[in-house]
Amino acid sequence: MSKTKRDNLITYGIVILAFIIFQVLSATGNLSSHMKGLLVPMTYYAVIAVALNLCVGILGELSIGHCGFMCIGAFTSAFFSKVTEEVLPTAPRFIIAFIIGIAFAALFGFLIGIPVLRLKGDYLAIVTLAFGEIIKNVINAFYIGVDSHGLHFSMKNAMELNMEEDGQVIVNGAMGITGTPHDSNFAIGIAVLLISLFVVLNLINSRDGRAIMAVRDNYIAAEASGINVTRYKMMAFTISAAIAGAAGVIFSHNITTLTASSQYFGYNASIMILVYVVLGGIGNIRGSVIAACILYLLPELLRSLNTYRMLIYSIVLIVMMIVNWSPKVIEWRKRTFGNILKKSGKEMA
Numbered sequence: 001m002s003k004t005k006r007d008n009l010i011t012y013g014i015v016i017l018a019f020i021i022f023q024v025l026s027a028t029g030n031l032s033s034h035m036k037g038l039l040v041p042m043t044y045y046a047v048i049a050v051a052l053n054l055c056v057g058i059l060g061e062l063s064i065g066h067c068g069f070m071c072i073g074a075f076t077s078a079f080f081s082k083v084t085e086e087v088l089p090t091a092p093r094f095i096i097a098f099i100i101g102i103a104f105a106a107l108f109g110f111l112i113g114i115p116v117l118r119l120k121g122d123y124l125a126i127v128t129l130a131f132g133e134i135i136k137n138v139i140n141a142f143y144i145g146v147d148s149h150g151l152h153f154s155m156k157n158a159m160e161l162n163m164e165e166d167g168q169v170i171v172n173g174a175m176g177i178t179g180t181p182h183d184s185n186f187a188i189g190i191a192v193l194l195i196s197l198f199v200v201l202n203l204i205n206s207r208d209g210r211a212i213m214a215v216r217d218n219y220i221a222a223e224a225s226g227i228n229v230t231r232y233k234m235m236a237f238t239i240s241a242a243i244a245g246a247a248g249v250i251f252s253h254n255i256t257t258l259t260a261s262s263q264y265f266g267y268n269a270s271i272m273i274l275v276y277v278v279l280g281g282i283g284n285i286r287g288s289v290i291a292a293c294i295l296y297l298l299p300e301l302l303r304s305l306n307t308y309r310m311l312i313y314s315i316v317l318i319v320m321m322i323v324n325w326s327p328k329v330i331e332w333r334k335r336t337f338g339n340i341l342k343k344s345g346k347e348m349a
Contacts, residue, residue, distance in 0.1 A: 008201045011286040012194060018293070019190045034300070042296050043189025044250040049276040049292040050196050050285055051243035056274070057283030058204055059236040060216030062121065064270045065112075065128030066244045068135040069105045071265040073245025074252035075139055075171070077101030078180040081253065082170050083146060085181055094183040098249050105245020106238050108135075113237040117230070132270055139260040144171040176259035177252075184253040192250060193289070196243050200285055203239065212236045279320045291320070 022039060025031040048070055055063045077097040084093050116127050143154040147167030154160040158169050171177055203209045212232045214222040223229050252258045263269065273292075280291030299313050323329055 004205050007286075008205075011197060011201065011289070014286070015190060015194055015197065015289065019186070022186065038297060038300055039186040040184055040189050040250065040254045042293050043186065043193050044247040044254075045273065045276070045296050046289045046292040047189075047193050047196050047250070048244050048247040048273055049280065049288040050193070050200055051240045051247065052273055053277045053280070053283065053285055053288040054200050054203075054236060054243070055240040056277055057281075057285075057288075058200075058209070058216065059212055059233060059240070061117065061233070061237070062125040063128040063237075063240075064125050064267070064274065065130070065132035066240070066273065067265045067270045068128075068132035069109055069241040069244035070248035070251065071132075071135050071139065071260055072108050073101035073105040073248030074258060074265075075177065075248075075260070076104040077249040078177045078252035078258050079144070079170055081181050081183070082177055082179065090181070090183060093181070094253065097183075097253070098246065101249035101252075102242045102245045105248065106242035109238045109241020109244075110234065112241075113234050117233045117237060129267065129270065132265065133267065136260045136265050139171075139176075140174045142171050143169065143173050145169045174259065176257055178257045180252055180255070180258055182253060182256075184250045189250050192246055196246065197285065197289070199239065199243070203236075204285070208232065208235065275317070279317065 022031065026036060048066060051069075052063065052066045055061055055066070077100055080100050081093055081097045084096075087093075088096070112128075112131055116124060116131070119127060141155050143156070143158050143161055145152045145158070145161040145163045145167050147164040149164070152161040152163050152167070158172055161167070161169065163169075204213075211222070211227050212235070214225070214227060215229050215232055219229060251264070276292040276295055277288050279295065280287030280289070295313075295317070298316060302308075302312055305312065323333075
């Protein structure tokens with residue numbers, strides 16, 4: 001077995017093992033209700049961290065607007081589920097909602113990528129940040145309702161929809177969408193995470209992935225070698241946006257009220273996900289998953305410490321940064337753990 005396949009299997013195995021452990025803890029009553037409520041959010045943050053690492057680590061373009069794609073996937077899928085709640089059975093409705101959320105996120109990723117990917121570095125980061133904020137504020141201005149005559153749309157208030165008395169407001173401006181079916185669960189979140197990992201890891205190790213990384217490493221040399229730079233940049237950015245949209249679908253079907261607030265889709269949320277990617281290792285997909293899970297759960301598990309929890313969280317961030325990026329620590333890890341692996345290999349032989 002090649003090293004690449006072995007590493008990929010280890011990544012899948014870690015996710016599956018974590019799922020089994022949490023399921024066993026839940027079945028035996030050793031998992032608190034608070035911890036159970038954190039499992040699904042942990043999975044969609046891991047999914048969007050994988051998506052962002054594809055853009056930042058593999059493509060080499062700094063995006064701070066991936067929460068915008070997550071927002072699009074969340075609202076389009078939630079809108080469909082809410083409208084068809086009494087028409088379609090749960091499973092087909094949720095599958096179609098997933099397809100819609102991913103498709104719209106990918107579409108916006110493609111459309112935004114056309115002008116954005118012509119920029120580089122800080123300019124690209126600023127434009128993607130602006131996109132995320134625009135999406136959030138535009139959705140906050142939408143009022144959409146449905147009655148026997150079909151859909152009604154307004155950007156003023158719900159009274160301007162002019163619906164029948166039995167009409168239903170689906171999107172209520174800044175109040176968002178209320179009562180989305182709770183179709184997401186931990187198992188679905190893990191399944192989406194595994195599919196995202198499968199797509200990204202296979203893309204990285206494919207011919208297209210090598211072309212994308214060639215563009216990242218040296219734009220001019222890649223273009224001189226005959227690589228269609230625009231095509232591969234658009235491919236990576238669109239796939240990354242689609243995976244972010246999938247995270248949004250899980251998110252929207254796990255909460256009671258979906259709003260385009262700064263807490264979930266704003267600048268701070270985008271920076272938090274970027275922190276997951278950086279601390280997990282830029283270009284290290286497995287590291288993004290592990291960092292997202294640890295760094296999401298840690299502040300919640302430390303809530304009992306009140307004042308000191310964010311201090312401990314900050315110390316953990318610093319330690320993780322040193323462990324992952326300090327040249328001397330990296331050299332020590334390779335020397336120490338490399339010797340251990342060599343000794344274990346000789347003993348097994």
